[in-house]
Amino acid sequence: MAYLEVQDVRKSYYIGKQAFPVLKGINLSVELGEFVAILGESGGGKTTLMNIISGLDRNFDGTVTVHGQTLDHLRERQLDRYRRETIGYVSQSYNLIQHLNVLENVMLALDMTKLGRAARLRRAHELLRQVGLADQVKKYPNQLSGGQQQRVAIARALAGNPPIVVADEPTGALDAENTAEVMRILQKIATDGRMVICVTHSEKVAQAANRVEHLVNGQIKNEHVLRPATPAQDPAETPQQTIAARPLPWHVSFATAFRHMRFTWSWNSLIVLGTAIGLFAVMLFTGLGNGIRGYINHQINNVVDPQSITVMRYSSNGKDQEEQSVAVDPALAGTIASHMKTFSQKQLQTLRELHHVIDVEPGISATNATVMVGNDRYSAPELTTWTSTDPNSSLKVGHRPSGNNQIVLDKRTIAQKWSATNWRDLVGRTVTVSYQTANAKGKPVTVKRQLTVSGIVDSPSGASLNAVNYATMQAMAQGAGTSKQPTFATVRVSMRDQNEAVVDEINQLKVNGRQQFSANSISTTLDRVNTYVGIATTVLAAIAGISLIVSALMIIVTMFMSVSARMKEIGVLRSLGESRRDIRRLFTSEALMLGGLSAVLATSLTYGFGAVLNHWLYKIAGYPLVQIHLQSIGMIFILAIVIAWLAAILPARRAARANPIKALAAR
Numbered sequence: 050m051a052y053l054e055v056q057d058v059r060k061s062y063y064i065g066k067q068a069f070p071v072l073k074g075i076n077l078s079v080e081l082g083e084f085v086a087i088l089g090e091s092g093g094g095k096t097t098l099m100n101i102i103s104g105l106d107r108n109f110d111g112t113v114t115v116h117g118q119t120l121d122h123l124r125e126r127q128l129d130r131y132r133r134e135t136i137g138y139v140s141q142s143y144n145l146i147q148h149l150n151v152l153e154n155v156m157l158a159l160d161m162t163k164l165g166r167a168a169r170l171r172r173a174h175e176l177l178r179q180v181g182l183a184d185q186v187k188k189y190p191n192q193l194s195g196g197q198q199q200r201v202a203i204a205r206a207l208a209g210n211p212p213i214v215v216a217d218e219p220t221g222a223l224d225a226e227n228t229a230e231v232m233r234i235l236q237k238i239a240t241d242g243r244m245v246i247c248v249t250h251s252e253k254v255a256q257a258a259n260r261v262e263h264l265v266n267g268q269i270k271n272e273h274v275l276r277p278a279t280p281a282q283d284p285a286e287t288p289q290q291t292i293a294a295r296p297l298p299w300h301v302s303f304a305t306a307f308r309h310m311r312f313t314w315s316w317n318s319l320i321v322l323g324t325a326i327g328l329f330a331v332m333l334f335t336g337l338g339n340g341i342r343g344y345i346n347h348q349i350n351n352v353v354d355p356q357s358i359t360v361m362r363y364s365s366n367g368k369d370q371e372e373q374s375v376a377v378d379p380a381l382a383g384t385i386a387s388h389m390k391t392f393s394q395k396q397l398q399t400l401r402e403l404h405h406v407i408d409v410e411p412g413i414s415a416t417n418a419t420v421m422v423g424n425d426r427y428s429a430p431e432l433t434t435w436t437s438t439d440p441n442s443s444l445k446v447g448h449r450p451s452g453n454n455q456i457v458l459d460k461r462t463i464a465q466k467w468s469a470t471n472w473r474d475l476v477g478r479t480v481t482v483s484y485q486t487a488n489a490k491g492k493p494v495t496v497k498r499q500l501t502v503s504g505i506v507d508s509p510s511g512a513s514l515n516a517v518n519y520a521t522m523q524a525m526a527q528g529a530g531t532s533k534q535p536t537f538a539t540v541r542v543s544m545r546d547q548n549e550a551v552v553d554e555i556n557q558l559k560v561n562g563r564q565q566f567s568a569n570s571i572s573t574t575l576d577r578v579n580t581y582v583g584i585a586t587t588v589l590a591a592i593a594g595i596s597l598i599v600s601a602l603m604i605i606v607t608m609f610m611s612v613s614a615r616m617k618e619i620g621v622l623r624s625l626g627e628s629r630r631d632i633r634r635l636f637t638s639e640a641l642m643l644g645g646l647s648a649v650l651a652t653s654l655t656y657g658f659g660a661v662l663n664h665w666l667y668k669i670a671g672y673p674l675v676q677i678h679l680q681s682i683g684m685i686f687i688l689a690i691v692i693a694w695l696a697a698i699l700p701a702r703r704a705a706r707a708n709p710i711k712a713l714a715a716r
């Protein structure tokens with residue numbers, strides 16, 4: 050049995066239901082070392098036969114047996130491997146890949162061999178030297194003559210050291226000189242021990258072969274031996290001559306995709322820019338959200354200690370509640386605090402014993418106090434005890450009311466009213482402070498005392514803060530015969546995270562089924578504010594994200610265009626032995642690269658724009674309002690990659706499913 054046996058091969062093309070038989074029972078036997086020319090009329094079915102022999106056409110009757118093994122045209126992978134390992138294909142139109150240079154075109158076939166990179170490069174250079182192109186390796190196909198391009202195609206066909214070289218009208222587009230050169234190379238390939246099958250319609254070209262077979266009316270007739278072939282060794286039995294093939298590794302698809310992206314950079318850069326703008330908007334909104342949240346937290350934490358909880362006695366009475374809220378927020382002041390419920394020692398102890406509570410500080414507050422400086426009268430909406438949660442940073446001058454009979458006064462509502470310029474001079478002066486409350490019998494009494502100003506505060510909350518220490522407040526109350534029990538308590542928790550749980554626990558403390566306390570924590574409010582800012586940011590980022598749909602559509606359209614424009618390349622890659630999966634990977638890789646690049650550009654844009662914005666806003670807020678977290682960058686990359694991947698699915702599928710014969714025939 051000959052190395053290649055074609056037995057009774059029949060093939061018809063169908064137009065509608067009508068069959069047009071092209072091959073009507075082809076029988077052909079060819080040995081290694083033989084150079085066979087198949088001579089036939091144009092349209093006689095030569096290309097059809099070559100496609101069948103080279104494993105590109107799977108739809109025919111009859112058998113093709115190579116080295117004793119019949120090709121199973123139903124097993125696609127076997128055929129991919131067959132094309133990779135056994136066949137070197139040379140066509141009339143050279144079929145070089147335009148965006149790869151000469152060396153890269155040859156390397157493309159070598160990448161499907163198990164040779165190491167250095168050996169592959171060596172072999173590519175050696176093959177190009179053999180076809181006389183050693184000094185043209187860096188050129189692109191469109192910089193070569195037709196003859197040179199065909200020689201590159203021959204070098205590529207020989208890359209994997211295949212035993213069979215199939216040449217379909219290899220000289221069809223060449224002048225006489227180049228034709229002679231190409232035929233000489235093909236002769237040399239045969240004398241080196243390979244089988245060369247060359248189809249042509251030119252009698253003259255056919256003369257270069259050892260044997261000419263005439264394809265007439267769909268059948269092989271009139272064999273004509275011109276000269277005996279060199280007896281060849283079987284390459285399968287000389288392992289040093291064969292180069293083991295391998296499926297194309299993913300990084301090669303990736304590298305090829307990268308080269309194509311570089312080659313078509315002008316339009317790809319627009320896609321990258323378009324996608325990056327969408328990603329940039331999403332990222333900027335997320336960064337702004339982070340910044341604003343941080344800013345609010347920063348501001349509030351400056352005003353109040355986030356680890357502290359203010360606890361009042363719970364009262365179901367509306368008036369009491371109003372007064373209690375006045376005590377928490379002096380801006381609501383409007384009534385005399387005569388009914389403020391107080392804490393017993395036992396109640397304070399209950400709070401101290403709660404889990405996560407590290408300190409409970411009692412405090413007394415009164416509303417609507419009056420401060421007399423000399424004859425000038427100023428109203429203080431609230432007079433309260435200085436607690437450890439009041440930030441020392443708010444003291445503009447002097448010190449906190451550490452000693453008895455000392456008071457700190459509010460800068461804006463008292464000190465600056467007293468003297469807009471010399472308000473600092475108030476420190477050390479004696480003032481008379483008074484407020485009205487009710488004694489144990491419910492009778493109104495006036496609490497009054499002379500105090501020394503120890504400091505001036507500018508409360509960051511904006512509320513007027515006038516405070517004395519706890520002992521002074523107790524002494525004042527006692528002096529007027531009113532209760533000196535605490536009206537509020539400041540509870541400190543060991544960690545900010547436990548704040549909400551402790552607030553809930555305090556609010557649920559009951560005696561005889563009645564609620565005891567009403568706890569309030571800034572961190573609970575802060576969490577709520579954070580949630581709202583988070584929602585707003587997400588909504589804005591999502592709206593910006595809509596533009597990403599446009600980006601995805603843009604990638605889809607471009608990829609489809611790219612698939613159409615690269616049909617020929619798809620055919621070439623398939624003829625070289627690349628599988629459908631390799632083709633799908635090629636297009637998917639390119640889309641993923643576009644996605645990745647978009648994410649890189651979006652990140653740079655966001656950092657750049659964010660820096661400018663921060664610079665400007667810092668003047669207003671004193672805080673960096675755009676804060677891009679690593680997490681956001683990761684999210685943007687994932688988003689970009691997912692979008693690109695989704696956008697590539699359909700085009701890549703179309704490319705992978707393309708019929709290799711039709712793809713090769715594409716322009």
Ligand SMILES: Nc1ncnc2c1ncn2[C@@H]1O[C@H](COP(=O)(O)OP(=O)(O)OP(=O)(O)O)[C@@H](O)[C@H]1O
Binds near residue numbers: 071095
């Ligand atoms: N996909 C197809 N559908 C229908 N008919 C086809 C198809 N491909 C080829 N044919 C027809 O089959 C016949 C053989 O085509 P083929 O390309 O094999 O001829 P050829 O001998 O290689 O011609 P040439 O030398 O001009 O390239 C032609 O008549 C052609 O019109």
